[in-house]
Structures are given as C-alpha cells and as structure tokens.
Amino acid sequence: MSRFPNPAFPLKANRVHEVCGPAATAFAGVCCAQGTGPLLWITESWRGKGLNPLGLTAFADPRRLLMVRAKDQTDTLASTEEALRAGAVDLVVIELSKPLSLTAGRRLQLAAEAGRTRGLCLIPEGMGSNATETRWQAMPLFDPEEGADSTLMRWSLTKNKSGTFGAWDVRWNHAARRLDVVSPAGQRPEPPGAAG
Amino acid sequence: MWFPRLASDRSLRAQPVDGPVALTLTQSNAERIVCLNSLAERLGLAVGMTGADARAYCPDLRTRPADPAGDARFLAALRRWATRYCPWVGIEGGDGLVLDITGAAHLFGGEAGMLTDMRRRLARAGLTVRLGLGDSRGAAWALAHHGEGVATPGDPLATLAPLPVAGLRLETKEVVTLERLGLRSIGDLAATPRAPLARRFGAGLLLRLDQALGRAGEQISPEAEPPHYAVRLTLPEPIGLTADVMAGTQRLLAQLCDRLDHQQAGARVLCLTLRRVDQDSRQVELRLARPLRDPARILPLFERGVAGVEAGFGIDQLRLEARVVEPLPARQSVAFGPQRGDRLEDLISRLGTRIGLENIQRFLPADSHIPERGFLIAPAAYSDPEGPWIALRPRPLRLFAPEPINAHGPQPPRQFRWRGMALTTARATGPERIAPEWWLEDDNWRNGLRDYWRVETRQGCRLWLFHTPQNPGWYVQGEFA
Numbered sequence: 001m002s003r004f005p006n007p008a009f010p011l012k013a014n015r016v017h018e019v020c021g022p023a024a025t026a027f028a029g030v031c032c033a034q035g036t037g038p039l040l041w042i043t044e045s046w047r048g049k050g051l052n053p054l055g056l057t058a059f060a061d062p063r064r065l066l067m068v069r070a071k072d073q074t075d076t077l078a079s080t081e082e083a084l085r086a087g088a089v090d091l092v093v094i095e096l097s098k099p100l101s102l103t104a105g106r107r108l109q110l111a112a113e114a115g116r117t118r119g120l121c122l123i124p125e126g127m128g129s130n131a132t133e134t135r136w137q138a139m140p141l142f143d144p145e146e147g148a149d150s151t152l153m154r155w156s157l158t159k160n161k162s163g164t165f166g167a168w169d170v171r172w173n174h175a176a177r178r179l180d181v182v183s184p185a186g187q188r189p190e191p192p193g194a195a196g
Numbered sequence: 197m198w199f200p201r202l203a204s205d206r207s208l209r210a211q212p213v214d215g216p217v218a219l220t221l222t223q224s225n226a227e228r229i230v231c232l233n234s235l236a237e238r239l240g241l242a243v244g245m246t247g248a249d250a251r252a253y254c255p256d257l258r259t260r261p262a263d264p265a266g267d268a269r270f271l272a273a274l275r276r277w278a279t280r281y282c283p284w285v286g287i288e289g290g291d292g293l294v295l296d297i298t299g300a301a302h303l304f305g306g307e308a309g310m311l312t313d314m315r316r317r318l319a320r321a322g323l324t325v326r327l328g329l330g331d332s333r334g335a336a337w338a339l340a341h342h343g344e345g346v347a348t349p350g351d352p353l354a355t356l357a358p359l360p361v362a363g364l365r366l367e368t369k370e371v372v373t374l375e376r377l378g379l380r381s382i383g384d385l386a387a388t389p390r391a392p393l394a395r396r397f398g399a400g401l402l403l404r405l406d407q408a409l410g411r412a413g414e415q416i417s418p419e420a421e422p423p424h425y426a427v428r429l430t431l432p433e434p435i436g437l438t439a440d441v442m443a444g445t446q447r448l449l450a451q452l453c454d455r456l457d458h459q460q461a462g463a464r465v466l467c468l469t470l471r472r473v474d475q476d477s478r479q480v481e482l483r484l485a486r487p488l489r490d491p492a493r494i495l496p497l498f499e500r501g502v503a504g505v506e507a508g509f510g511i512d513q514l515r516l517e518a519r520v521v522e523p524l525p526a527r528q529s530v531a532f533g534p535q536r537g538d539r540l541e542d543l544i545s546r547l548g549t550r551i552g553l554e555n556i557q558r559f560l561p562a563d564s565h566i567p568e569r570g571f572l573i574a575p576a577a578y579s580d581p582e583g584p585w586i587a588l589r590p591r592p593l594r595l596f597a598p599e600p601i602n603a604h605g606p607q608p609p610r611q612f613r614w615r616g617m618a619l620t621t622a623r624a625t626g627p628e629r630i631a632p633e634w635w636l637e638d639d640n641w642r643n644g645l646r647d648y649w650r651v652e653t654r655q656g657c658r659l660w661l662f663h664t665p666q667n668p669g670w671y672v673q674g675e676f677a
Contacts, residue, residue, distance in 0.1 A: 022657060025593050026677035038540055045555070052674065053559035053571045053585065055593035059677075063581035067557045067573070068547060079547050086546070088539035140656035142622050149590050150652075151677045172677065 005181060008134050008163050009155075010034055015133035016084070016108045016119035023138035023153045024122045025051070028093050029059035030172055030179055031120055037090035038064050040083050042076050044097060045069040058174050064090075073098050080119065081107055087115035095122045105131030128159065135159035141169065149174065152182065197278070197293040197314070198326045198340040203231035203267050205323045207260055212322075216254055219262040220247045230262045234324065264290075275419060281310060284418045292340065294333060296416045307346060330355075333416060334408030338363030338382070352409050357383030364404040370397060382408065423459050425518035427451045434473045434510025438503050441470065441511060445498055448516040449491040462487025462524030468498060470505055471513035478505045483553045485544035485577040487522040493538065497545050544576055553577045561585055565630055567595060567673065568640070589628060590650065592660045592674025598640070601661075603670035608649045608661055614672050619653040626650060627663070643667040650676065 004010070011017045011031060019027045032039050039060065043050060053062035066089075070076040076094060083092045100108075100121070109131050112119050121132070128135050135158050143152035151174075156167040169182040199205070203219050216236030218229045227247035239254050251257055268290070275293055278285045281304070284296035297310065304310035311327050318325045328339025330347035338356055339345050342363040347355040356363070359382050362371045374397075379385050385393075385405060394402055406412035427448045435441060445468060456463060464487050468480040480501035488494055544556050553575060560572040560582045570591075603609035608624040626649035632641035644666035651659050660674035 022675075023677070025675075029593060029677055050594060050596070052567070052592055052595040053561075054567075054587045054591040055595070055674070055677070057585045057587045058590070058593075061583065062559045062561075062571075062585050063583045065559065066544070066576050067559070068551070069555045069557065070551050075551050078550060082546055082550070083543060086539055086543040088543045140658060142652055142654050142656055144622075149650075151658075 005168060006157065006163065006166050008157055008160050011118055011120065012133055013118055014113050014116050016112050016121065018121045018123050018128050018132040018135040019138055020123045020125050021137040021139050023140045026151060026153060027136060027138040027155065028120055028122060029056060031091055032060040033177060035090040038066060039091050040066050040068060040089045041093045042068040042070065042079050043095040044073065044076055045071055047095065077104055081111045084108060084111035084117045084119050085115040087117050089117060092117060092119045093122065094119065097124065099127040100129035102130055105129035132159065133161050197295065199291050199323060200326060201231060201233060201324045202271065202291045203262055204233045206267060206270050208233060209322045213258060216257045218250055218257055218259050220259045221262040284416055286416045286418050294416050332407055332410040333414045334365065334404065335410065337365055338408055353386055356408060357381060361385055364408055366401065366404060370401060425452060425455060425521055426515060428513060428515040430513045434512045436507040436510045441502050442499065444514045445502065445516065446491065446495055448514060449494055452516055452518060453489045453491045456489040456518065460523060460525055461521045462489045463518035464522050465520040467517045467519050469515040470511045472511050473509040476508065480505060483548055485541045485548065485553065487524045489524060493542055497542065497549065500549050548577065564633065566633060567591065590676065593677045594675045595673065598671035598673045601670050601672055606663060606665060608651050609670065617655065619655050619657065621651050622654045623652045624649050643669065
C-alpha cells in the first residue's frame with residue numbers, strides 16, 4: 001500500500017473510528033483489506049442481506065468475515081463492546097442507524113483499548129459521536145480516465161483527535177490490493193503506476 | 197426374563213382401562229395387531245390379525261397405536277432396573293432380558309427367592325413376566341417362553357425334554373418341518389441320531405440344541421452403561437450471591453469436564469438448573485460455538501446467565517447437565533495461553549448467549565449465477581469457513597432487493613431518479629445477461645431474463661442496474677464500491 005499522506009490512515013489501532021457517506025461500505029472494505037485475522041461485521045437484522053460477499057472479494061477474503069445480526073441498536077452496541085473487549089478479531093465494523101450517546105461512544109473506546117482491537121462505525125450522515133477518534137466522509141467520484149471498474153472516491157477527514165484534517169481522492173487497486181492516492185489534477189503530477 | 201405383553205403392559209401402565217386392548221401397527225397397508233392384553237387374548241384374538249377382523253370378533257376392543265421405539269426405550273430402562281439383581285444383564289430380542297445370576301442368587305435368598313422377588317416387583321409394576329432359569333442361556337430361554345420353571349442343575353434335558361422344539365430359538369420354517377417329521381419335543385430331538393439331523397437341517401439346529409443342553413457355550417454380553425453427563429451439588433444452607441453460585445458451578449464444571457475428558461467428548465449445550473428453597477427452579481442454558489471441555493473457558497460464559505437468575509429465598513441445589521455432547525478428540529496444545537481461534541469461539545458463544553447463536557453467521561460460497569444465490573448464509577457455530585471465493589465478474593459490494601426506476605428501452609437511461617436523487621449516466625458497461633434458474637421457483641425472477649449493466653453516474657454512485665427484456669422494466673439491485 002502506498003503511504004497515505006496523513007497518519008490518520010491506516011486507522012489508528014485500539015480506537016473506534018467513524019465513517020459516513022455513500023461510499024462508507026467501500027471505506028470499510030479497504031479497512032478490512034488490512035491484516036489477515038478474522039473480521040466481525042455487526043448489523044441490525046432488519047437491514048436484510050446487505051453486504052455481498054462476492055463484492056467483498058475485491059477487498060478481503062469472505063472466509064475471514066463473521067456477520068452478527070442483532071435485533072436493535074442496544075444489542076448491536078452490546079455485541080460490539082463484547083467483541084472489541086475480547087480482542088479476538090482484527091476489525092469490528094458496526095452499522096448504526098441512530099446517533100451514539102457520549103457514554104456509549106466512550107464505552108466502545110474503552111473496550112477497544114482493553115481488547116486492543118480496532119472498531120469502525122458506519123454512521124448515517126451527521127450522526128457522529130464526540131467520542132470517536134477520527135471521522136471520515138467517503139463519497140464516490142466519477143472517474144473519467146480509468147477503466148470501467150474504477151473505485152475512485154473522495155475521503156474527507158472531518159474529525160481527528162490527534163492530527164490534521166484533509167481530503168484525498170483515492171482509488172482501490174483490485175489487482176495489487178492496495179490503495180492508490182490520486183492527487184487532484186494539476187497539483188502534483190505523478191506518472192501513473194508510480195504510487196506503489 | 198420374557199415379557200410376553202411388554203407393549204400393551206406399557207400402554208396400560210400409562211392409561212389403565214378395563215376390557216380388551218390391542219396395540220396396532222400399520223404394516224403393508226393393513227392395520228395389524230402387534231400386542232394384546234390378557235383379556236383380549238382370552239377372547240380369542242391373536243397377534244397378526246388385522247384390526248378390522250379383531251373388531252368383528254370383539255366389538256368392544258380398544259385399539260391404540262403401537263410405539264416400537266418407545267418399547268425399546270422401556271426395555272432399556274428395565275435392563276437398567278434389572279442390574280439390581282446382578283451386574284451382567286443383556287437384552288434378549290425385542291421383549292426379553294437375560295441375566296447371568298452366577299454368584300448373585302444367594303443375596304436374595306437363593307434362586308427361588310430371587311425369582312419370587314422378581315415376580316413380585318414386576319407384578320406390582322403391572323408387567324406380565326415369564327421367568328426361566330437354567331444352566332445355559334438356551335435352557336433359560338426355552339423355559340421362559342414355554343412353561344416357566346427351573347432347569348435341573350447339571351441335567352437340563354430332564355426339564356427341557358417335554359418342551360416343544362420351538363423353545364430352541366429356531367426359525368419358524370425349521371420348527372414346522374421338525375413337527376412334520378414327528379419331532380415335537382426337545383426330548384424327541386435329543387434322542388434322534390445327530391448325523392441325519394445335521395444333513396437335513398445344517399449345523400444351526402444342532403448348535404441350538406447343544407446350547408440349550410449346555411454342551412456348547414454361549415455368552416451373555418451385558419450392555420454398557422451409557423455415559424451420563426450430569427452432576428449435582430446439594431448445599432446444606434441456601435445461597436444467593438452470584439459469586440457463590442459461580443463458585444458452585446465451578447466445582448460442578450470441574451467434575452463434568454473430567455467425565456467428558458474420559459469419554460473424549462465435548463459439551464455443546466449445557467444446562468444449569470438452580471433449585472430454590474421454595475421448590476421452584478431456574479434454568480440457565482448455554483449453547484457453545486464449538487464442543488468444549490475446558491472448565492476455565494466455559495465458566496466465564498455462564499456469568500451472564502447466572503447474574504440474571506432471581507435467587508428468591510436462596511438456592512440449595514445446583515445441577516449441571518451437558519444436554520448435547522459431541523466427540524472431541526484430545527489435541528496437542530500448541531502454545532501456552534488461550535489461542536486466538538479459541539478466543540474467537542468464546543466470543544461467538546458469549547455473543548450467542550445475548551443475541552442467539554444462530555444470529556452469528558458466515559458466508560459460504562454457492563454454485564449459482566443468480567446474484568442473490570451466489571452465497572449461502574450459515575450459522576458460524578455450526579459451519580466451517582469454505583472457499584475459495586471467486587468472483588468472475590465485478591459484483592456490487594452491497595446488494596438489495598430490486599428497486600424499480602422509471603426508464604424505457606433496452607439501453608440504460610441517460611437520466612433517472614433513484615432514492616430521491618437525480619442521476620445522470622456517465623458510462624455504462626454491459627449488458628451481462630443472466631437467465632433465471634428454471635429448476636427453481638423464485639418469485640423475484642418472474643420477470644424472466646435480466647440484462648445487467650454497471651452504470652457509473654456523474655454524481656459518483658456506481659450502480660448495478662438490470663433490464664428485463666421479456667417484461668420491460670428497469671431496476672437497481674446493487675451498489676459498487
């Protein structure tokens with residue numbers, strides 16, 4: 001993976017992070033691609049099937065993934081805390097539908113620290129919690145240059161407890177399984193393929 | 197010990213009635229009687245009659261369905277009971293027990309005393325029994341089935357001689373042939389020269405005869421006690437604190453896991469029953485993600501359940517039972533401390549106690565081109581990861597139920613509205629035609645063929661659209677990364 005221009009990514013270990021926006025799932029997919037240990041994806045059961053494992057193959061091996069379907073947000077959060085504290089998985093992804101209270105957010109942070117696990121909340125727009133370490137917004141972008149399977153996205157860092165903000169255009173390289181940072185046109189010319 | 201009316205006795209024990217009773221079983225499309233009570237037998241009914249015939253003979257006959265599996269369980273329970281007389285008890289056919297009472301008879305006041313005790317206890321339980329006692333298994337069988345009694349020690353032929361040849365555990369065909377030849381009793385048979393008999397009937401007949409007369413040995417194989425995975429702890433004083441109950445559970449777990457270790461088994465479902473002082477009881481059930489027999493790993497999983505129990509005036513008995521047990525061969529431990537895989541299994545068990553073990557799932561690959569059926573969802577606790585996963589063509593990261601959009605024609609629309617957004621197509625890749633699987637009935641595929649397009653919009657979203665040419669319409673089914 002090419003070095004991301006901000007130390008906020010790869011996501012800081014032992015903390016819980018947040019991501020919103022239409023490409024939040026893709027952001028989570030990129031996070032899943034790091035490491036080789038098991039992954040836990042916690043959702044509420046009413047959301048239906050949702051995640052497509054065949055689509056996830058571009059990022060991570062679905063064999064690593066365990067889905068947890070809880071009946072409501074209380075169960076989701078309780079399961080998340082348990083999973084973070086157990087320290088048995090690489091990454092815990094939680095899909096939230098309601099804003100997180102400060103207490104709940106703080107509990108998750110403490111659990112992540114205790115279990116040395118990374119957590120990532122997929123939140124609806126504008127429902128972030130103050131306890132989060134970083135908050136990202138991921139938007140898909142149309143890519144006029146690349147081929148048909150481009151995954152150009154704009155990642156904006158809108159909250160960071162230990163660093164600066166910023167926005168980057170990134171593209172997931174399926175073949176090499178790495179994240180290429182695409183500099184905005186005209187700012188920093190770079191020959192294609194040199195990003196590795 | 198022969199129970200000639202085991203099935204009907206069992207049925208009558210459960211629901212006693214006066215009058216003739218028959219148990220019937222449907223065999224090759226006819227309702228046939230398999231067992232009768234004594235009253236029905238006295239009225240002239242016989243096993244093997246059809247139910248309709250029997251009712252014609254005896255209009256007030258009551259029939260009940262037979263339950264062979266239940267009878268087998270009942271016989272197994274009787275076998276366990278019979279170990280009160282001697283340790284060597286085996287099951288004989290479907291309706292008898294065989295006991296090797298060598299060296300045990302004096303405990304009941306000799307053979308006669310033991311037989312009386314058996315008769316008395318079984319009669320009190322409402323069971324008809326025929327007892328036969330002999331030097332050999334064959335002699336005892338013959339006596340039990342044909343005129344009870346005790347064979348003379350050392351010379352069984354004296355007692356067995358008047359009994360019919362059917363008492364030798366022969367096949368019906370052989371019995372009929374022997375009777376046709378005029379060899380009606382065991383005495384007749386024993387007096388006949390052996391060589392012609394062997395030529396006519398083979399060695400089987402003579403073996404049975406020798407076994408009955410004690411000339412050939414025969415073993416009794418006692419049934420092994422099935423391992424019993426339950427332990428209990430009775431307390432002199434009631435307890436109520438969670439920590440105390442957990443300490444009690446710890447002691448029980450150590451015992452239970454020791455037993456599981458002996459049998460190379462692991463518990464899958466555990467049930468902790470807490471009996472309270474007021475005779476009420478509470479149960480804590482624990483379902484594990486993998487068979488386990490490590491007390492240190494199981495104990496913390498009980499914490500949540502035990503904490504939720506209302507102790508009332510106190511708990512004075514704990515009982516721990518492994519309801520479901522699976523084989524778990526010993527494994528060589530790789531390193532010290534809990535392994536990561538173990539921790540994941542513990543996590544699954546712990547999450548399972550809160551949200552149900554079936555809600556922790558994993559994806560398994562499935563062999564289908566239909567996007568919704570390209571994978572299976574299985575409970576993680578009862579499946580293993582399978583692979584490899586191969587996506588031949590790019591597939592969306594999120595898949596949802598098809599959402600119709602307003603568009604016409606076989607080419608993807610230039611502009612369309614989806615989920616309240618006005619979208620403009622910038623690039624469309626496709627079509628990829630997927631035909632429904634005709635061998636499966638699927639309501640979602642009523643519209644026939646689908647032409648899938650990957651549509652990139654100016655607004656950014658990359659959507660998976662499909663057109664149904666046989667039933668024109670456009671739908672959005674997924675979103676790419």
